[in-house]
Amino acid sequence: MYVKLNVWYTAALVIVLAGCQQAREYQWAVHDMSRPRPVVVTPGEEDGQAPSDAVVLFDGADLDEWQSTKGGPARWKAGSEYFEVVPKTGNIQTKQAFGDCQLHIEWATPAEVKGRGQGRGNSGVFLMGIYEVQILDSYNNDTYPDGQAGAIYGQKPPMVNACRGPGKWQSYDIIFRRPIFEGDKLVRPATITVLHNGVLIQDNWVIEGATRHKRRAEYKPHPDKLPLILQDHGNPVRYRNVWIRLLD
Ligand code: MG
Numbered sequence: 001m002y003v004k005l006n007v008w009y010t011a012a013l014v015i016v017l018a019g020c021q022q023a024r025e026y027q028w029a030v031h032d033m034s035r036p037r038p039v040v041v042t043p044g045e046e047d048g049q050a051p052s053d054a055v056v057l058f059d060g061a062d063l064d065e066w067q068s069t070k071g072g073p074a075r076w077k078a079g080s081e082y083f084e085v086v087p088k089t090g091n092i093q094t095k096q097a098f099g100d101c102q103l104h105i106e107w108a109t110p111a112e113v114k115g116r117g118q119g120r121g122n123s124g125v126f127l128m129g130i131y132e133v134q135i136l137d138s139y140n141n142d143t144y145p146d147g148q149a150g151a152i153y154g155q156k157p158p159m160v161n162a163c164r165g166p167g168k169w170q171s172y173d174i175i176f177r178r179p180i181f182e183g184d185k186l187v188r189p190a191t192i193t194v195l196h197n198g199v200l201i202q203d204n205w206v207i208e209g210a211t212r213h214k215r216r217a218e219y220k221p222h223p224d225k226l227p228l229i230l231q232d233h234g235n236p237v238r239y240r241n242v243w244i245r246l247l248d
Pocket of ligand 1: 122123134135231233
């Protein structure tokens with residue numbers, strides 16, 4: 001009896017699976033030569049350099065692509081090769097707005113170590129001005145894990161601590177998918193992948209909402225595109241080679 005039942009089950013399963021296989025339609029044949037070719041993008045000469053379709057937000061000259069979040073020009077120091085937070089001048093934001101994106105940004109916390117915990121080399125990359133990937137000197141500097149370098153602030157520590165020492169140049173490569181709202185309702189939360197110095201530290205993490213200090217994250221509806229913000233947290237953190245690709 002048991003064997004008989006098993007045969008029937010197997011037969012039924014085969015029929016169902018065959019049906020599924022038939023129902024599946026592929027737009028393209030395998031190795032279909034009529035398939036559209038991907039757009040050609042010229043990559044940088046070296047890894048980390050801006051590809052041809054990127055919006056360059058800082059190439060070593062000036063802060064023309066940026067402004068103060070308080071209005072008016074960005075008041076951070078822009079020298080040759082890098083720009084630097086001038087404490088107490090406030091956050092800066094891009095003039096252009098972005099949603100889904102790939103962001104490359106290089107940063108260095110001060111070579112001279114001052115302060116501890118959240119007070120050492122603190123800045124931040126706010127995607128859409130709302131969702132912060134923390135920048136901090138997390139090299140031999142303990143703090144709450146959801147606030148160390150590479151954390152989605154207040155939500156998710158990085159998978160590993162891949163920090164270089166104070167004063168050393170470091171990189172974030174970020175792939176961000178914006179949240180989708182229908183009216184007041186969140187229909188898809190934002191997701192984020194981050195590589196820190198080439199090491200995966202956030203793997204398609206589902207962001208819980210606007211990053212906050214000492215409070216649970218929460219989503220509030222917002223436009224599809226918003227400026228990128230860099231944080232003045234009172235420490236002279238440096239940035240260079242900043243570029244972004246729109247993924248929508
Ligand atoms: Mg910060």
